[in-house]
Amino acid sequence: MKKKSVAVIFVSNGPGELTTWVKPVLYACKEIIQKLPASHEIEYLMRLVLVPCPNATGKESVLAKSWEQFEFISSAKHFWKLLINPAKFASWPKQGLVVFLGGDQFWSILLAKRLGYKNITYAEWTARWPALNKEIAVMNKAVQDKLHKKFHKKCHIIGDLMADVQDNNILPNKIKKKRWIALLPGSKKAKLSVGIPFLLEVADLINDSNKDIHFIIPMAPTTSIQEYLFFQSDQNSIAKNYRSRIIDIQKLNDDCFDYEVETNNQTKINITLKHPSYEILTECDLAITTVGANTAELAAINLPMIVILPTQHLKVMNAWDGIVGIISRIPLIKAIQNLVIKYWYLRSKKFFAWPNIKAQSLIVPERIGEIFPTDIAQEVLYMIDNKDYLLEQKRNLSLQRGEKGASNKLAKLIFKSLEKF
Numbered sequence: 001m002k003k004k005s006v007a008v009i010f011v012s013n014g015p016g017e018l019t020t021w022v023k024p025v026l027y028a029c030k031e032i033i034q035k036l037p038a039s040h041e042i043e044y045l046m047r048l049v050l051v052p053c054p055n056a057t058g059k060e061s062v063l064a065k066s067w068e069q070f071e072f073i074s075s076a077k078h079f080w081k082l083l084i085n086p087a088k089f090a091s092w093p094k095q096g097l098v099v100f101l102g103g104d105q106f107w108s109i110l111l112a113k114r115l116g117y118k119n120i121t122y123a124e125w126t127a128r129w130p131a132l133n134k135e136i137a138v139m140n141k142a143v144q145d146k147l148h149k150k151f152h153k154k155c156h157i158i159g160d161l162m163a164d165v166q167d168n169n170i171l172p173n174k175i176k177k178k179r180w181i182a183l184l185p186g187s188k189k190a191k192l193s194v195g196i197p198f199l200l201e202v203a204d205l206i207n208d209s210n211k212d213i214h215f216i217i218p219m220a221p222t223t224s225i226q227e228y229l230f231f232q233s234d235q236n237s238i239a240k241n242y243r244s245r246i247i248d249i250q251k252l253n254d255d256c257f258d259y260e261v262e263t264n265n266q267t268k269i270n271i272t273l274k275h276p277s278y279e280i281l282t283e284c285d286l287a288i289t290t291v292g293a294n295t296a297e298l299a300a301i302n303l304p305m306i307v308i309l310p311t312q313h314l315k316v317m318n319a320w321d322g323i324v325g326i327i328s329r330i331p332l333i334k335a336i337q338n339l340v341i342k343y344w345y346l347r348s349k350k351f352f353a354w355p356n357i358k359a360q361s362l363i364v365p366e367r368i369g370e371i372f373p374t375d376i377a378q379e380v381l382y383m384i385d386n387k388d389y390l391l392e393q394k395r396n397l398s399l400q401r402g403e404k405g406a407s408n409k410l411a412k413l414i415f416k417s418l419e420k421f
Contacts (some may be wrong), residue, residue, distance in 0.1 A: 007096030013053035016293040017102030028411035051103040057222035139402035158409035160402030162300030184289035187220035200244035204265040205377035296354035
């Protein structure tokens with residue numbers, strides 16, 4: 001007898017959400033499916049619909065395809081066409097469930113209504129459109145308390161999805177016995193064009209003062225070593241403002257790292273292509289990172305950080321979040337960007353890093369404005385030698401998160417909802 005088909009559609013946006021939200025929940029769902037008896041009468045079609053987002057790289061569908069777990073993937077550029085004419089892209093079962101795991105929560109509501117499916121939203125900080133959701137899963141009680149009491153019955157506190165992505169691999173002593181600083185220049189071209197030359201020079205300056213500090217770059221899956229080499233060269237106009245260059249690159253046969261690059265100042269930096277690379281990052285003392293979703297990922301593993309945004313390079317504005325990032329791509333706006341964004345937006349916006357935004361207090365330091373590698377290097381050297389300060393930052397970061405085990409709880413909630421079909 002032919003099995004009945006039911007669609008489970010994950011809605012998401014950027015590479016961070018895919019690896020830290022979608023992937024653990026997807027695999028938790030797959031585990032449940034594998035345990036079902038052969039006589040089970042339902043075939044579950046696991047699908048992914050990517051939605052438009054200024055934080056996306058455009059390579060998210062390639063990343064998701066590499067997992068070989070989805071029966072159907074729709075890229076963000078096709079979202080509106082999919083919404084208008086779903087049948088043009090795939091055959092859709094009569095029954096299904098849309099699960100929001102990144103982007104704008106309203107897009108998953110629209111898709112669910114268009115397909116005639118039920119909807120579940122995972123909310124890390126705020127659950128919007130509660131009346132339009134079948135169930136709501138939230139990170140902690142603080143998120144639930146923001147909802148009207150009449151919606152608490154459908155609201156489930158499941159914990160922190162990002163807490164479930166940490167690996168438990170035992171790292172060799174060569175990692176554990178050293179002091180590490182993680183450098184995160186970003187994942188999009190606009191951020192990389194500034195982040196790579198800026199952070200290379202920061203690393204050189206730190207290395208000049210302390211040879212016992214080692215460096216790691218966890219390369220985003222949506223970029224490549226070739227892009228890194230391009231953005232540190234004179235082909236990148238911004239790099240001409242900085243002295244540091246990569247003069248050597250070695251491919252490594254190593255369990256932890258994939259490349260080792262050396263600068264013209266003899267600073268060696270290890271690069272890992274593994275993503276997520278939390279087991280290595282958790283061994284770091286500190287991270288230097290650009291503004292963006294990566295600040296939320298670092299906060300999830302309680303890694304102390306300093307967040308930088310050197311606004312003397314206006315091109316970096318193209319990679320900003322939300323409406324500012326979209327507007328700054330319009331040619332006419334770029335002409336007045338210096339006045340509007342640098343002098344109004346920077347002064348009016350209180351916080352830029354996700355942990356600070358959510359706590360509405362300065363948990364991690366933000367250095368926004370006309371900053372230079374010497375400024376950041378000096379501050380990093382102070383921070384890394386101040387263990388009490390780093391421990392306090394770790395403690396404050398941990399207070400913002402939820403409990404582990406969220407991916408399994410969400411998967412169970414998904415299948416509990418599916419049982420009602």
